[in-house]
Amino acid sequence: AFSFAAPEKASDIQYIIEQLGYACEKYEGAGYDHIGVNIYPNTQSGSYVKELKNTVEEKAAGKQMIISNVKCPWKDSEGKASITTQTKSIYDYLQATIDEKNAGGLIYDDADFVGAWDSFFDENGQAMSSLAIFAYAQGNQVDVSSYKDPWEYGGDTGLKDQKVTIKKVKGMSESSIRGMDISSYLALKKAGVKYHDYEGNETPLLKVLHDNGINYIRIRIWNDPFNADGETYGGGGNDVSTGVEIAKEAAQYDMKVLLDFHYSDFWAEPAVQLIPKAWKKDVNNTEKMCSDVYDFTKESIQKFKDGGANIGMVQVGNEITNGLLGIYSNRDKGESFNVIWGDKKKSTEVNKYLKAGIKAVRECTPQALVALHLETPNVWKYKTIMNTWKRDNVDYDVLGSSYYPFWSIAAKANTPKTLKDVQTLAASYGKMFAVFETSWVNSLNDGDGTPNSIGDSTSTGAYEVGPQGQVNELTDLYDTVLSQDNGLGTFYWEGAWIPVKAGWTNWEYNKQIADQYGTGWASKGALGYFPDSKMYYKGKAAWGGTSWDNQALFDINGYPLQSLKFYKDSVSKGKEQIIAL
Numbered sequence: 001a002f003s004f005a006a007p008e009k010a011s012d013i014q015y016i017i018e019q020l021g022y023a024c025e026k027y028e029g030a031g032y033d034h035i036g037v038n039i040y041p042n043t044q045s046g047s048y049v050k051e052l053k054n055t056v057e058e059k060a061a062g063k064q065m066i067i068s069n070v071k072c073p074w075k076d077s078e079g080k081a082s083i084t085t086q087t088k089s090i091y092d093y094l095q096a097t098i099d100e101k102n103a104g105g106l107i108y109d110d111a112d113f114v115g116a117w118d119s120f121f122d123e124n125g126q127a128m129s130s131l132a133i134f135a136y137a138q139g140n141q142v143d144v145s146s147y148k149d150p151w152e153y154g155g156d157t158g159l160k161d162q163k164v165t166i167k168k169v170k171g172m173s174e175s176s177i178r179g180m181d182i183s184s185y186l187a188l189k190k191a192g193v194k195y196h197d198y199e200g201n202e203t204p205l206l207k208v209l210h211d212n213g214i215n216y217i218r219i220r221i222w223n224d225p226f227n228a229d230g231e232t233y234g235g236g237g238n239d240v241s242t243g244v245e246i247a248k249e250a251a252q253y254d255m256k257v258l259l260d261f262h263y264s265d266f267w268a269e270p271a272v273q274l275i276p277k278a279w280k281k282d283v284n285n286t287e288k289m290c291s292d293v294y295d296f297t298k299e300s301i302q303k304f305k306d307g308g309a310n311i312g313m314v315q316v317g318n319e320i321t322n323g324l325l326g327i328y329s330n331r332d333k334g335e336s337f338n339v340i341w342g343d344k345k346k347s348t349e350v351n352k353y354l355k356a357g358i359k360a361v362r363e364c365t366p367q368a369l370v371a372l373h374l375e376t377p378n379v380w381k382y383k384t385i386m387n388t389w390k391r392d393n394v395d396y397d398v399l400g401s402s403y404y405p406f407w408s409i410a411a412k413a414n415t416p417k418t419l420k421d422v423q424t425l426a427a428s429y430g431k432m433f434a435v436f437e438t439s440w441v442n443s444l445n446d447g448d449g450t451p452n453s454i455g456d457s458t459s460t461g462a463y464e465v466g467p468q469g470q471v472n473e474l475t476d477l478y479d480t481v482l483s484q485d486n487g488l489g490t491f492y493w494e495g496a497w498i499p500v501k502a503g504w505t506n507w508e509y510n511k512q513i514a515d516q517y518g519t520g521w522a523s524k525g526a527l528g529y530f531p532d533s534k535m536y537y538k539g540k541a542a543w544g545g546t547s548w549d550n551q552a553l554f555d556i557n558g559y560p561l562q563s564l565k566f567y568k569d570s571v572s573k574g575k576e577q578i579i580a581l
Helices: 010-026 044-061 081-098 130-138 186-192 203-211 240-251 275-280 285-304 344-362 379-391 416-428 467-481 504-517 562-569
Strands: 002-007 034-038 064-070 104-108 177-181 216-221 258-261 313-318 369-375 396-402 433-440 486-494
Touching: 010 044, 034 044, 044 064, 044 081, 044 562, 064 081, 081 104, 081 130, 081 216, 177 344, 186 240, 186 504, 203 562, 216 240, 216 396, 216 486, 240 258, 258 285, 258 416, 275 285, 285 313, 313 344, 344 369, 344 379, 369 379, 379 396, 379 416, 396 416, 416 467, 433 467, 467 486, 467 562
Parallel strands: 002 034, 034 064, 064 104, 177 216, 177 486, 216 258, 258 313, 313 369, 369 396, 396 433, 433 486
Antiparallel strands: none
């Protein structure tokens, strides 16, 4: 065979045939059987190939023409290609080369290049259905169910088999906080979600976590996450009774718990801090609101104690950078945190609420550490807020921070340097320090039909995407936090929040289950309480499944990723006692 790049015009193959003929006369033994042509799908169509074949049949009698090299895209930057177009292109090329005179066929280049835009295997090494075209072209029927996109249909994504390298963290002791927030766990469990160990055996989630080094569980607490009809708002439906059930199971594995009081009926975060429905009547009565906070905190902690929870820390408020209990700056409108903390009257009122919650903690569980939680490390911002706490004698032990390296990239806010700086700041106030929320992506794919918080449009350049990237992010994080004497450790946020039914084609099912059990980040029951700007995206319902499934330390079917082993394999020394400065 002789192989050539496709000529600009199909008819030009005649010139090549003529030259090969001359070569055969001049150079004895230079005969050939096949003419191969390298085809480029963006410029040469099936009709072009058919003209090549017809010319070879006419001008090179007895010779065969094949496509000696071709690659057809299944994805491109503009989204024009697909598995369907890849399959059709291959079929058209095969058909164009074959007739009674020409056996034809093609040789596909780089077919096994995992994740390439024109191979037959996706980023996880999963064969795509287009591969079966070679069987179909011969009249053979093939079961392509095993070729289906695992993210689409809920198959094995290959993530659980990806190897990682885990290094010992110099400051990581057995007593360092190696925590995880699993607040959605009970809702998922009730909905039938299963977890597995590394041998593939179905195993309780808490046991899998314990066996892999997790020693602390964080549980969010909402006052009343249900509407007037008793429908859950979603997000795990984390009322006190739900939290107690999770804490009971954690106690079976000697895990401590961090109680995360949101003082809201649903998500409390920098952009929204809504007052619980039952407290709205007291909104203009600061003293009554303080009483509400105190009573709810104390009664809730007592329920956890009665349930046998090992309460190691209590968080009074969640990500309160912009305020608390309805007194908060509107970040969606561009308002600064200073609208609250730079205003003495407003900051004093917020601090009264904090002090009421802290008083309840100190009285009901004096052995527990009291923590206050801000987000996005920023020394100036943290110092401004902490100065108001110092001014108003707010009594706390631990400064907590959220730390997500894929957010605030332009401001370079979530980096080891900024984290170190705010930890140093905490030490200067005599406070211990911990990261209460962090995570990293195992993939950019969606596994349940609800768009993920972090996808292709988000900057993920800080670390590689995948289990090794998760390990690298955690390694840098612990190296930073444990390098100073006041560092306690970190909590991974919702590391087990996986789909109820894996596969984005199961979106409608996951949405229905979310409305029933609260397994999604929100359910339709939250309409009327949570802002419509959160519940809808471009006029369409945004609630339903988890928006965090690609940041879990489990795959979408509940099998642990190798990155989960970080919490056990990174420990470098025995127990230590960590104290405030």
